[in-house]
Amino acid sequence: MQNPCVPAIEVADLTQRFSTALAVDRLSLSIPPGMFYGIVGPNGAGKTTILAAVCGLRRPTAGTVRVAGHDLRTAREAALAQLGVMMDGLSLPERLTAAEILRYSAGLRGLDDGWRARAGDLLEILGLDAVPRTLIVEYSTGMRKKIGLALALLHRPRVLVLDEPFEAIDPVSARSIEHVLKQYVDAGGTVVLSSHIMDFVERNCRRVAVVVGGRVLIEGPVERVAGDSTLNERFVELVGADPVRPLEWLS
């Protein structure tokens, strides 16, 4: 049972500098357990950098990250044990099939035999059992997202960190992923995801942070952030969009 007083993710004064560029600037977030949390922002806002720091894939220049109360710097193994991670645009053990990669992941984590039933369920629900002999390297983008989600969920983590889970995938794949995530949150899990799909964020997330230039511009319940308009309209308003002059040569 999760302690409701301990945030699932707590980021304090996170700073990430790449050479002279400041990607994340003293950013702080506190995400309570059982929350469906969205991080949105324009390209280059620092969303992936924040998530990479949250799941230990990047050492921050400054600041702290705590996962279910465990400091990622001083209690890394305990913090990582709480996390299920799905990163966008990175490889997996590419020469394995879906069943093999789940078995590999279960072995690597030293899971008990219960993983077999969970793996079977995940493969079936996500539609990956239809291609049992296809290697990951041959997967489409949607299939990659699905196997990534299955890997992130296999060990029943308390917190799911998902980087762009709906980027470049078809509506059918998106629907199955969305259903799995809803079930997970309903059962008490915490989801932290980055996305450009405002419609999805508005429909599912309870809280959202709008990140621009490595800083949180606004954070709170989705309804409050969106105000009287849609989240998409509010986002464009917050981030600011330059007027697009008409191109004569296109007419």
Added chain:
Amino acid sequence: MTRALFALKLRLFRNGPHDERVFSLVTGLILAALVIAGASSATHGVIHEGWIAVALTVWGGMWLFGPLAQPRHEPSVISHEWLRGYPLRPWRLARALSWTELLGVGPLVTLACLSSLVVLAAPGGAAAVVVAVAAVAAQLYLLVWAGRTVAALAAWLLRTRVGMTLAAVQTAIMLALSFAGWVPVAAWLLPRLGEGDTTLVAPATERLPEPMIDVLAAAPTGWGYSAALAARDGAGTGPVLLPLAALLTVGALLQLCWIALTVGALRRPPRPASPRRLCVPGRDLSLPFVTPEVAAVASRELVTWLRDPARGVELRSAWLTPLLMALVIASSGWSWALPLAGPAVAVFGAMVAINTYALDGTALWQLLTTPGALKADVHGRMAAWALVFGLPSVALAAVLWAVTGSPLGGAAFGGAITAAAVGCAGAPLLALLMPAVGTDARDRIHPGQQAGDPRGGQMTIFPVVLLAAVLPGVVGGPWWGSFLAAVLVAVVVGVIPLFTVGLLQQRGTGLLEAMATRGTAVLRAAARTKS
């Protein structure tokens, strides 16, 4: 279009990495200068001019066999993938591209080398010099297109599973000849070395045999040489024009062949539209003395060695090379040296396993986000290496020792054990210290794609494992020799993995970033920050 492509290539030369190109240019020009100096000596009668034919044959051989020795090296600076999207007819594009292939370090240093023909023909007067200049141009034309066609053919073959094996066989032949090609010569000079008799049988050769020079001159690499000498000696129009016409005709045919292969490459989609190869899912691997975490990694590694196209070529060549070396040794009469093939498996196995982290690419993120996975990964890689190369190398040495009864058998057996221990522990360490980052694992479909150039790491681990292999033979029979070897094995297997795990924990995120951005500069910066 040809002019635009020339301009593009010049810009790529100017703005691209220069290290390898400058090294090739300097080395090539030095070698070319040696050939020219040899030609000058030949005109003064210091050496026989047949040596120039030998030099030109070797030089031409490099054009032909270079692409085979490095089947995954893309010689074209302008990537065909960039050009696929342009609305241009592939034949027209390939024709225009073909002329840009004449621009590069290889053609330049070859031109310098072939100018030795002008030096050879100079005593024949102005007409002979003019013919020699034409011979230089025609010979260069043929060599460039021979090399480019072989490279394109190798790239095409590498898209298939059969090609993967062929590439491995080619590499193995080149390596076996490089490492054991001297054995037949040595066996000829020292036929009774295995019995401890070091009497040297001196060969009686004052000059190159005439039939050998005739053969070299008759080969395509010697046609320019034949034409230049025929012009110098005033042999008439036939002996001069015939080789020149042959050079231009065969060169043009090879150029046409290259254009056809390039058209095929330009028409080919960058990725297969549907899965090409289905595989039978593996089963659980249970290994004695290892944790389930390590067994999981070892199982992943074994499957990856068999299925990853880049690793597949390396695995095959690492195994074929010692076997071909054994074949060369067996045919030379030095059967007492056969057990040395055992340690050779460990040496080549270590060389092909020094880039596994870079080959697995950004899949490293999974290890970095899984508690305890880094230690299991290092140990699992070692276990898989021991199964694929280590134990077989020891077994091969033992079998060949038993079969041949060689006096070197004990040393070879001990050498296989120490080499296997050093290779097993050293390969993952070097894979972390010197990753050669190339195309990420998710984007590599066939071995023809750039998977990083691990030659630096290979050249580093080669002498280390070789030294470990010869150690039992050097320290010899006393008890302390065996004791020393055993201590070495224990230290290597026990201590190095601890260091490797620590390094992975320290540099893992930097390595991941380097692979995600495909830049080792990032890794160097990360290492500097840590130190």
